Amino acid sequence: MPSKSKKSRPGTDRPISITAVVDCVGALASRSLHGNLYLYDTNRAAGSTGLGTEELRTRVRAGDRLLWNVISLECETYAAIDAIVVDPEVCEPERHTYPGTDITYWTATVKPGAPDVAHYQVRLRLGTRTEPITTTLRPALVG
Amino acid sequence: MNPKVNIIALVDVVGALSDGGLGNGNLGLVDDSAFESTGRGTPDLCTVVQPGQVVQWSALAVDVQTPVEIRDIVFLGPDGQPAGPARPDPEPGENLDVNVWSGVVPYLAPGVPHRYRLELQMHEGPHAVLHVDSPALMCP
Amino acid sequence: MAQQLAIIVLVDIGGALRDRTLDDNVYVFDNMRFQGSTGEGTGDLVTAVNGSYWSDGSQGTEQVLNWLPYALGGIPPTVPRGYAAERSRQIDQQALDDLRALADGADDEAAGGVNRIRRDIGTRVRSTRGARGLTSRKVLDVTGRPVSGADAAAAHNYATPIITDITGEAVDEKIIYPAEYGSPDMVTDGWYWSATIDTARPGTYAYTMHVQLHELVERDAGLRWEAVDLTCEARLRVVTEPKRNAFTGGGLGLLPVYPAPPAAPAAPPA
Numbered sequence: 001m002p003s004k005s006k007k008s009r010p011g012t013d014r015p016i017s018i019t020a021v022v023d024c025v026g027a028l029a030s031r032s033l034h035g036n037l038y039l040y041d042t043n044r045a046a047g048s049t050g051l052g053t054e055e056l057r058t059r060v061r062a063g064d065r066l067l068w069n070v071i072s073l074e075c076e077t078y079a080a081i082d083a084i085v086v087d088p089e090v091c092e093p094e095r096h097t098y099p100g101t102d103i104t105y106w107t108a109t110v111k112p113g114a115p116d117v118a119h120y121q122v123r124l125r126l127g128t129r130t131e132p133i134t135t136t137l138r139p140a141l142v143g
Numbered sequence: 144m145n146p147k148v149n150i151i152a153l154v155d156v157v158g159a160l161s162d163g164g165l166g167n168g169n170l171g172l173v174d175d176s177a178f179e180s181t182g183r184g185t186p187d188l189c190t191v192v193q194p195g196q197v198v199q200w201s202a203l204a205v206d207v208q209t210p211v212e213i214r215d216i217v218f219l220g221p222d223g224q225p226a227g228p229a230r231p232d233p234e235p236g237e238n239l240d241v242n243v244w245s246g247v248v249p250y251l252a253p254g255v256p257h258r259y260r261l262e263l264q265m266h267e268g269p270h271a272v273l274h275v276d277s278p279a280l281m282c283p
Numbered sequence: 284m285a286q287q288l289a290i291i292v293l294v295d296i297g298g299a300l301r302d303r304t305l306d307d308n309v310y311v312f313d314n315m316r317f318q319g320s321t322g323e324g325t326g327d328l329v330t331a332v333n334g335s336y337w338s339d340g341s342q343g344t345e346q347v348l349n350w351l352p353y354a355l356g357g358i359p360p361t362v363p364r365g366y367a368a369e370r371s372r373q374i375d376q377q378a379l380d381d382l383r384a385l386a387d388g389a390d391d392e393a394a395g396g397v398n399r400i401r402r403d404i405g406t407r408v409r410s411t412r413g414a415r416g417l418t419s420r421k422v423l424d425v426t427g428r429p430v431s432g433a434d435a436a437a438a439h440n441y442a443t444p445i446i447t448d449i450t451g452e453a454v455d456e457k458i459i460y461p462a463e464y465g466s467p468d469m470v471t472d473g474w475y476w477s478a479t480i481d482t483a484r485p486g487t488y489a490y491t492m493h494v495q496l497h498e499l500v501e502r503d504a505g506l507r508w509e510a511v512d513l514t515c516e517a518r519l520r521v522v523t524e525p526k527r528n529a530f531t532g533g534g535l536g537l538l539p540v541y542p543a544p545p546a547a548p549a550a551p552p553a
Contacts, residue, residue, distance in 0.1 A: 013437050013438055014297075014356070014424070014425060014437065014438050014439075015425065017355065017356035017357075017425065019293075019355055019356070019359075021291070021293065021310075021312060021324065023314060023316070024157065025156060025157065025160065025209050025210065025265065025266045025314065026266050026267070026268065026314075026316070026317065028157065028160035028161055028266075028270070029160055029265055029266035029267060029268035029269075029270055029271035030267070030268025030269060030270060030271070031268070031269070031270050032268070038310070038312070038323070038324040040293070040295070040310060040355055041356075042295060042297055042298075042355060042356035044295070044298060045298065045301070051310075052310060052324040052325060067425060067426070069359045070359065071291070071293070071353060071359055071360060071361075072361070073289065073291060073312055073313075073314045074157070074206065074208045074209055074289065074314055075208065075289060075291075075351060075360065076206055076208065077157050077206065077209070078157075079361075096426065098358065098362050098426065098427040099370065099373070099427045099428070100370065100373055100427070101362055101427075103359065103361050103362050105359075105426065107426075126161070127157040127158070127160060127161035128157065128158055128161040128162070129160075129161035129162075197535065198538065207287050208287050208288075208289050208314065208349070209314075210314075210317075210318075213529070216529075216530075217539075218538070218539060218540045218541045219541065220541045221541075226541035227539055227541065236317065236318065236319055238318070238333040238335070238524060240333065240335055240343070240344055241335045241343070241524045241525065241526050241527060242526075242527065242528075242529035243526050243527065243528050243529060244529045244530070245528060245530075245535060246528075246530045246531075246535065246536055246537060246538035246539070247535060247536065247537050247538060248537075248538060248540075249537045249538060249540055251540060257540050257541070259540075266317055267317040280538075280540070
């Protein structure tokens with residue numbers, strides 16, 4: 001009888017990607033991400049909701065690997081995640097760089113015993129602005 | 144004498160919005176006046192024109208996929224402040240691209256820079272409009 | 284607007300390959316929300332194209348659309364498109380360097396053998412330089428690291444989608460004139476779809492994007508990329524307004540320079 005939950009070796013599956021699409025010029029003109037941010041993930045089939053909004057709710061389970069990255073609507077404009085602010089009991093995001101580039105992404109592994117709903121904030125660096133801009137509304141990881 | 148003089152504002156939109164200002168190389172003004180204009184490539188352009196010539200302003204984004212439009216051009220009075228009645232603010236979402244910023248140079252006291260405020264709009268929001276008071280028109 | 288309008292086509296590749304449709308698996312954006320575009324980030328984008336015309340009826344501003352397809356859950360588009368090929372070369376080079384280090388510490392016979400291998404591999408690496416097709420690349424995961432065997436099928440980075448054609452009402456009605464262009468731009472790796480727009484006929488016009496995805500499949504005991512062709516739609520809402528003089532609200536007039544010009548030219552100061 002096939003096992004219900006297909007176990008694979010850790011680190012060999014594709015992580016759940018969470019992508020922030022940001023209208024950089026709009027965000028800089030209003031100094032706010034509100035109305036200028038669209039969040040998506042690759043876990044809609046498992047029950048993620050709020051795709052395309054600032055309040056994405058990503059369905060996660062303990063042990064899931066998460067990867068955050070960012071896409072700018074103006075393709076030549078710099079945008080990078082400066083920090084992901086989340087309860088360290090839930091996960092501890094770390095910054096990485098694509099080998100051979102200076103382009104960053106963030107990863108984390110969902111810890112066991114995390115609460116059912118864990119809100120977090122994303123802080124973005126945009127354009128040449130030295131001060132990062134933080135999300136106004138809070139996306140969440142939901143169990 | 145060419146009957147028309149073009150003034151083009153080249154704007155680094157992302158740089159200007161990031162800095163919250165048009166300094167720091169975020170704005171360069173150039174013209175095609177046949178006379179010896181000064182400050183070309185800077186926000187301090189002084190365009191030398193003659194009465195009767197038509198001056199036309201336009202704005203271009205250096206980062207080509209970003210929006211920039213001229214929101215207003217107002218000549219300054221002797222106190223360095225915009226003179227004359229204020230033009231009404233554009234409606235939100237108004238297509239500023241239909242505006243043609245051109246006019247005939249009237250008689251101007253020669254040798255005196257007539258400074259103007261150039262107001263630029265980049266996207267929408269409380270920090271979307273930036274201006275400089277440094278450019279000028281001057282008759283030789 | 285005089286700016287070039289970017290239309291971003293973000294494809295949930297995993298979802299699209301599973302469902303064999305782009306419905307609910309594509310999110311389309313432009314950078315014109317503040318000019319009236321609607322449906323940003325959904326599968327139902329309506330792009331506002333705000334045209335203008337001169338008093339003689341001719342088009343006021345050149346309007347240009349650029350389409351950029353991206354993969355959701357893939358290496359982001361800021362990483363140059365040639366990245367996979369470039370990474371393949373870096374990985375091979377690293378292997379050669381490791382081998383060289385090994386050879387340096389080995390006895391003469393072993394060193395000779397290792398050096399021969401190094402020469403052979405080096406030749407093959409060089410010969411793949413410039414070959415940027417999917418087939419010649421190593422399989423990378425979403426963090427840019429190589430994966431192989433069964434892991435590759437489970438963890439590979441999705442290939443960036445490719446637009447192969449743009450058709451439909453807006454093209455048939457000659458509202459847009461799309462074509463694929465070459466460019467030295469690193470972001471699009473030299474190719475992108477672009478169109479100029481005829482803004483003289485206001486209205487809402489649909490168009491169809493033909494999107495090719497690539498699926499890594501196991502066949503004949505090996506991994507192969509296979510093309511999967513799908514389509515999605517978006518619309519353009521074209522409006523046009525007459526150009527007007529911004530100083531006068533009408534025709535050309537005297538510039539409002541302070542002080543107001545006197546009725547007759549005064550004598551210049553002595």
